Amino acid sequence: MFRLFTQRSLHELYRCRQFVSSRVTKKQLVTFHRTVCRHRTFTPVLARPFSSGSPLRTDVLQPKGDKSAEEESVDLDKWKSVMRSKAVPEETQQVNIDEEASDDDDGDLTEPEGDLKGRSLLEATRDLVVMWQQAGKLVPHEMSDEELVELSKLTTKSSRKKFLKYLALKEGIKRARKEKQQRKKAEREAILEQKKQEGGNVELKNTFLLQYWNRSLDKLLAWRSAQAMLFNQPLVFDMSYDSSMSKRELENTVAQLMEVEAWNRRATEPFHLHFCNLETGGAYEKELVKRYSAETWDKLFITSTDRQHVDVFPRERLVYLTADSPNILHNFDHSKVYIIGSLVDRSIQSGLSLANAKRLKLATARLPLDQFLHWEIGAKNLTLDQMIRILLTVKETGKWEEALKFVPKRKHDGFLEKRNQRDVFVQNRVRGVANNRPAKDSDRLLKTGQRNAERTFKNVDQSLYRLHNEPRSHSRDSTAGLFSDRDRKPAGTTVRVSLKSKMVAKKQAGKGKMWWGDE
């Protein structure tokens, strides 16, 4: 950034000098201009009545006897003489600009024998970008050699424009973010400075609570992930789609996978993530290592393997989640291993992951989107980060209503009302008031159990509870999950079943009570 600025200002300076010198050399012309200028500044009052009456036909230079009208026409074409007078120095200037533009290309320039054809193509492409920039097209200010090569490989004008626009937007976002960061930094420093000047009381706060550091949280989350790798339910990402994606789609996928890992790490009860079919040295791994850095990638608490998921897990436990599946995932099964195809398809490639599942004869399922959501527009495939949040929530709470909140709002128009279940309808209304808490009597029993659970839980491990930066109700849900897990009965089925039949739910609640009674 700074470099750019200095270059630009230097450039300006240079141009000024050129201009001055040109003025010196073309003294006659300049003086002529100056006289005209002076003349004009004095005469507008005189000239106006003539010019306003008849707008000039400019192409055909009509000879006019009137003196002021003649001046007007001279005036109109004056820019030409200005530009022409500067034509020669500007040409050298242009070379200068080009040199500046191809600054990072200097390494190539020193090479004695490059492949001339390729280089000239690159040069031409660079010229093209420079000229498009001057023509005011949406083009990045700086381009790496890698990007330039990619650009020169594109064959059509529209594809080049699209690529350059993408780069330019990316650059703009990056710059805006950097500027914002700098501004914030400056503000912070200013406040600090101000405080220092006001009085030297920048002493450390004295509190009875221990300061909670970020790294402590990191450590805790890492422990939890490590624990998940030993004991928790696996979740597989099928990384075999790199051949059916473009470079940009692959980059998007990796960005989404990073989000997946982050959400999973922050969850109360993470999945054990497996990246299967991850070819060593393949495009996927390269991109992952590039984004994470090799060090972090090695430290990450996930299992990455080049083996197939069917070799890692028994076939009967695997379920491929795909939007094209005919089967609906009604209940989240904690004993299954779900597979998500890590694929971003900007141009929809339907049936791709289903084809893979069919080939391996795996069970397939899709999310119960139609059962819970009033679907409006858009394909039913979801991004990877949406998928992990849905799965994490349904795993913790067992409620699809909670989990499917992560489906983008633009695609649906709210949740479906449950038909022919009056009591559930009532429940929904109550729920609206009572902060998403189930209000059926059977559930109420459960809830008291939950409260107890929460309290004891707090007593057992207070620090853990304090960690939760999620809302209270959420933590309650999670503890409920814990409690039912202890009960050797998955939380998901507990609540779903309770909605279906009161009997079962009562039994569950009874169990819960018994358990707490024991405690």
Place this chain on the structure above:
Amino acid sequence: MLKKKTALAAEDEQEPEKELDMKATRRAGKLQPPDRPLTIAEWRKLKESVGNLPRFDIKMICALFSSGSELGIAKSLLTFVAVETGTLSYELLLRYLTLCVHGGHDAEVFDVYGIMRGRFSTLDTGASSLFIKSFSRTARWREAVNILHEMKVVTPSPRNYGDVIAAAMLHGDMMTAWALYDELIENGLSPQQDTWETLFKGVKRTTEVEADNISHSEYEERLRGILSGMRNNQIYPQYNLVSSIKSWFESLPGQKWTGNWTSATPKGLCRCCGSELESIQLTADEYQEIKDRVMTDIIQGRDVFNKTTPEELEHFKEFVKRRPSFDVVVDGLNVANANKDKSKQSATLLAVVSELERQGLTVLVLGRKHMLRPSKSWERHNMNLIQLKAHCFFTDNISEDDPFLLYATLQSGNHCRFVSRDLMRDHKACLPDGATRRLFFKWQRGHQLVVDGQVAAGRMVRFQSVPSYDTIVQTSGDSWHIPYDNTEDRTTYEVPQQWLCLIRGSNSTQ
């Protein structure tokens, strides 16, 4: 998205006040261009009055362009900027150039060309295109050829070529025109119809005036080449083009061509001359080719699992082999779904199948397995009747049925047709090249039956008529039949209905 754009736009200015100003003017709407050339002082005042907008010059010239103002105003703006800053930016000159070219001020364009050449080492594609367009209209058109050759980093557009070719034709330089036309074709571009039009028109004019270094017969050969190119690429000329083709034919000396606007009878006869148009039926070779391509590219594709499974495909092949060859294959779900009333789906399908059976045809009905499960839409009684009247094959619920439809139809031979409303565009898109796609489209036009109107109980089931002739540019030596577009909104699955019939006079003695 908006945020991104403002981030980009905000790069130019540093002070936040300015940014605010800009936003304010943006809200207020576009700049109001002046109605006469202003002096420098007046421009300065105007600029200050809108709050010293950044990029005031560019915005103003855009406003001038969109309001279609006098060129003089733009000139005065340029003068103002030149005096103010000592130079003019490339972008401003480019916009000014656009203004000149669109206003038809070609003399001014020459000046701008000189200046821009002097100032900048290269020109961008936009400027080059504008110069080409403008120069082609004038006597300096040869320079346009040079500009065209300069911009070869990006392949010039067909429009660029077209402009220069038109100029060359206008000035009687056949060699250049045809050389450029060949280059255009070599680059894999498809020429615009205007370009063809100028080629047809230009020849007429110059053959009368001068005998160029290309002989008459060569012109004729070339232009007939264009026509056969249209045939090979299934291109239908617009009305303008086809009328210049007509007048070219009619102007051919000593051949006495007469052209008539006409249409074809359902039987495939020209209403004008009564001659038979080419049949839509495929030749044996073509049929074999389309059969192979459909198998490899549509059904198996890149991954056979995408649309079906290998076991199912084998099973189906075996099924088709065991049965006698079918006369008609019905896409069960498609036909049934034509009826909006869900409870009448199976009845609709039954009506169609019964009608086909009544005609004494061997029918195959394709469906999915879920149709066999009795439900409101798929009544057991109707489904049983259908299975009695026709051969049936039900694919897995997750497999596509269209590929099976295509396979069964193609396997049964050239006489076999299929019933479906599907336009089959997604399957056509699976085919690798244009030629095969056109072949597929031809086969589809000749073999697809579409149920006409609603199927109601007690009414005869009708099918839309299948054309017996191929809609394509065709010749028999002494006659040409050229289908042409006279509407703008023909979709890709439709073909034109209008024809130009050209016949050589009977008493022609060359």
